[in-house]
Amino acid sequence: MKNTLYISATLRIFAEHKAEVEVEGNTVREALCDLREQYPECEKIFEENGSTKPFVSIFVNDRRVHNDADLKEGDRILLLPVIAGGAPGVISDERRKAVTLDDKEIERYNKHLMLRDIGVKGQKRIKAAKVLVIGLGSLGTPVVQYLAAGVGTLGIADFDEVSLGNLQSQVIHMTKDVNRPKTASARDKIKAINPNVRIEAINERITAHNIAGIIDGYDVIVDCTDNYQSRYLINDACVLCKKPLVFGAMYQFEGQVSVFDVQNGSPCFRCQFPAPPPAGLVPTCSAGGTISPLSGIIGSIQANEVLKLLIGGGETLTGRLLFMDTWNFRTSVLNICKDENCPVCGKSPSITEITEFDYEDFCGLKPCEEENSVETIEPAELKARMDSGEPLTIIDIREPHERAIRRFPNAVVIPIGQLVRRQKELDPDIDTVFICTEGKRSILAINTLRDGGYTGRMLSLSGGVNAAKELFFANEKA
Ligand SMILES: [Zn+2]
Structure with missing residues (x-):
């Protein structure tokens, strides 16, 4: 029987850089045998007896299995290397080599340079990177503050102005910035933190019509918005444009963070939350309130995930969702699964173009x-x-x-x-x-x-x- 085999990014060099291949077999072992016949380079990840080498795990329908597990028609097989720090960064070696760090930068970034897992190579990858942060509110402001620690190009997108009520949690904006565009206020602060950062301010609302053009050219997108419409729009655009997305959300005392990197076999936001609640039923964070340090906690975790994606190391929250309740202090990291029927990243997606989809209608924003x-x-x-x-x-x-x-x-x-x-x-x-x-x-x-x-x-x-x-x-x- 025919099944789809997904190959994690680090292993794709053995399969002509394919993320997904069709394989035949009644067991995992037979399916993998077919893989080796199609892509002889794959031999390098197998033992002589035909089992995968110990650093590769096999998942069938998101459950870990052994080499002799049986397969049913339509099963989804995933080959995942379980080496910490093994994931390649989104910044290639060529781009890393094209940047240099001067003496001042070496001094400025010395805390990163001391870390074996970051070092000069990692810091150069951060400098070579282009990261887009959408939303400069409670989550976006801590994200840009930490990314100012060395990201070469930082896109900042927001169409709003600073208000007095923002200052409690949006710590990048000052009282004197009230009524200024958030992008202008944030740009000043980022420049003050690190003049080396190149800033691309996008002072407009992100829509289905402009999002593809806006996210084009960025390596990682960070969703710091506060409404369902934007979240689904950004997710779909990132899936269709093949961009890794760092998601963060909060409400009152609770926060969530995840990384949706569909290119590398991860589920997307829509796999986890197929539809938003009806308009008005659940307040957004702007209507429901949040405790101010939560912005810093969740936004800092998002920035941390971005840096790991750029450097290529550690274990990101790809395929996992961090849930944190700071009032009762509980945290969990939940494994999230890809939905084969997901309308945007599933097997037969119904959403294939950003412009085709009516987000206002979908999110219940258009009055019925x-x-x-x-x-x-x-x-x-x-x-x-x-x-x-x-x-x-x-x-x-x-x-x-x-x-x-x-x-x-x-x-x-x-x-x-x-x-x-x-x-x-x-x-x-x-x-x-x-x-x-x-x-x-x-x-x-x-x-x-x-x-x-x-x-x-x-x-x-x-x-x-x-x-x-x-x-x-x-x-x-x-
Ligand atoms: Zn999906």
């Missing part, structure tokens, strides 16, 4: 017909109607910790999960306005209540409390 019929009310109109004394019910569906930041005047608090049960508290003859933090969960609340049979007129406060704060809370003192 039902949501279109949700009426919204602008903060100014709500204020005018409240000031006029018109009867109006205002329902605050925010979480208690969100309400503690700003209490909305004259609002009744009903958590979203209790709305249907407590709908008798609403008067169908009076307009009801729903408020949340960003104006997304209030739409979900209205749809939930409508499904629950409520017939009165319902309005969603456009942009939520965030959009209404200047009008309603202008004179407030914390």
Whole structure:
């Protein structure tokens, strides 16, 4: 029977640089025999008795097996060398040899040069590299600070400006940088840390139309974004453009880091998380909050993974996902599997071009017909109607910790999960306005209540409390 055999990057020199070959056999041993017949150079990784040499592990459908394991039609065989530090870096020897370190750089990078696993060769690989960091928020800022320690070219992409609320965790930006573009603020700080770093600032939103052009030419991409739409877009682009991706994410006290390097047989983000949650159901880190040092912890781990990919050493989080709960302090490193049916990196992918895919629709950002019929009310109109004394019910569906930041005047608090049960508290003859933090969960609340049979007129406060704060809370003192 025919099976697909994936070959880990370090072993590909023995198989004409192929990542994937078709092999025939009823057992692993027979399949590997077929491999050796097709690629005689592969003999070097086999013992005389036909078993693989001890430094090579065999996985079938992501489970480690021995040479005599049976195979079924369609099994996925992976040859993986288990030597620490054996993985080649993404920077070739030719590129490494093309750069030099001057005396100042030797002094600047001396802590790396002392490390046997990095040394001059490793530091030159870092200098020869081009790394793109997408997002200069909580995760991106620690990432660029550490990558400033020697990465030759650093791409920094963000279309946002620095706000006061960013400063607590985005430690690269200073109070004086508020209202400046994040790329400008970050560029100044990176230059101040290390003037040798070449910076390519990309002050625009990453979209399905421009992403391929933006990531082209970079060796490693670092996803430091804070929304589902960008994450799926970046993942798919990295799979299709064959770029290793260092993923980092956080929410409140928890963080995740992984390396998706599909070129080298690893699963992708979509293998692990095939679809995002419906819009508004799960808050993003910007809406859900995070404890400030978590940015430094997760971002620093991402930077560490980037350096290992560039140098070619250690064991990266490729095929594994680090999960960290810093509130209860628990960490786990989970093995993650490739999904054969993955729409972007699986056997018969449905996503073959970045432009073909409607990310807004996929991520639930485009209003569906039902949501279109949700009426919204602008903060100014709500204020005018409240000031006029018109009867109006205002329902605050925010979480208690969100309400503690700003209490909305004259609002009744009903958590979203209790709305249907407590709908008798609403008067169908009076307009009801729903408020949340960003104006997304209030739409979900209205749809939930409508499904629950409520017939009165319902309005969603456009942009939520965030959009209404200047009008309603202008004179407030914390
Ligand atoms: Zn995948």
